[in-house]
Amino acid sequence: MHETDFVSGFARGLKVIEAFGETRQRLSIAEASKLTELDRATVRRSLLTLAELGYADYDGKFFTLTPKILRLGHAYLAATPLPALLQPHLDLLSERAGQSASASVLDGTEIVYIARASQRRVMSINLTPGSRLPAYCASMGRVLLAALPENETRAILARSELKQNTPNTKIDPEELVAEFRRVRAEGYAIIDQELEIGLCSIAVPIENDRGQTVAAINIGAPAALVPAAEMKERYLPLLKETQAALRPLLRR
Amino acid sequence: MHETDFVSGFARGLKVIEAFGETRQRLSIAEASKLTELDRATVRRSLLTLAELGYADYDGKFFTLTPKILRLGHAYLAATPLPALLQPHLDLLSERAGQSASASVLDGTEIVYIARASQRRVMSINLTPGSRLPAYCASMGRVLLAALPENETRAILARSELKQNTPNTKIDPEELVAEFRRVRAEGYAIIDQELEIGLCSIAVPIENDRGQTVAAINIGAPAALVPAAEMKERYLPLLKETQAALRPLLRR
């Protein structure tokens, strides 16, 4: 790859868009400049470009993103067959379990929801396709991390901000790596209120016909209704059925 | 605004990302060049930039978007208070109605879902935040178009691809404009299987404390269970309640 095969103006602009996610909806030029660590003049040009194209509004002082920006992310969900393929299976799974079912993939240290069939909302967070959670303390994250070679897993843990969300949250890397080994051996991960008090979840990997893990699915339930100890017997068979139904559909 | 206040490399790159949404997941350089009507060399540089930043994968022949691209669209959903504000109200609405409830805003000729509380899936399409539907034949679209000055509404209709999705679909601009007037006067829109056979929906506008329409919410139901004639009496009171509950929360 040549050194000229990189459009830095494009890269800078993408950085500016992402700056909006980290804080509030409105950004001044100076704020965006600080967040992106780009020159004010450069940020200004990127923002004015976004406004010109209709991806942002500008009131002379603050820039705000418009819904048009959703086209960019949605290009992935619309273009990738995986979410559409998983959705009906999640619907069925969710209905049979009477709980929310989700699917996600790994992106760096985070899991990204790509499909979801939600029952009554139990979490304080609102999860939709595109939502992100730290991988180390989510059941799907455990499954996805367990599928990687151990050196990669360790590298991701090293980059993760291991935060004690609840008294249950495991944040010791060695303990986590040991748990990943168990997940790999037994084929499922259970989270007992490590992300949020009151929430348990159980996840299994989704593999293609070559056995490569391409996603994870889970069922989440309120700990008050379904203690962690019961998650396995109640939901693992359903998850395994869904997993088996999907495998032949996923060719590479 | 100066003529130099525009980063064309950035604009071109965004166009390349959107090219993925229109077709399948994989694009070669030549395909992307055709879709975007940009020079091959330019598209290639943009794609390589995306790959370098982790927004795309490249196998030497085809480029595919990675889930990282969802960060861009999600920046909007995470940064805008409206979706988070609406969600609990949609949950309640959906539960009381026993049907799916959604919220959307207008983007050009399309509505964009920004929040959704879904019951059993009734539509063939899978709707999630970020999903788009043509405005002219969706109940929320009717409400949002009705809120605009008539010349703007007509301009949008002129740009819309008015397609006869079902025998019920209204595609005559004059008929649509007349319907928008009725919607404006009566405060709600009902769609009777104009988008998809078997699906009815009813929508009302969501206004801020100054009376400006900032979004629309709707309830969708299977026509087999709820005939269009019954939509109004069954769901309009619930929608109006939600509308009233939200108005004081929406300051500008």
Place this chain on the structure above:
DNA sequence: TCCTCATTGTGCGATATATGAACAAATGTC
């Protein structure tokens, strides 16, 4: 195997952009 067609990679001149500093305007502070 050789040819053809389609696609991808590369070098170069013309053109457009990024940079940082200087200036202007707005904002906050005393």
Place this chain on the structure above:
DNA sequence: GACATTTGTTCATATATCGCACAATGAGGA
């Protein structure tokens, strides 16, 4: 009200990108 600080804008110029023309590669077919 004057000063200090922050923010937005403009400008000249060094630098990087764009689009073209050409070279290289690869896939199919005869």
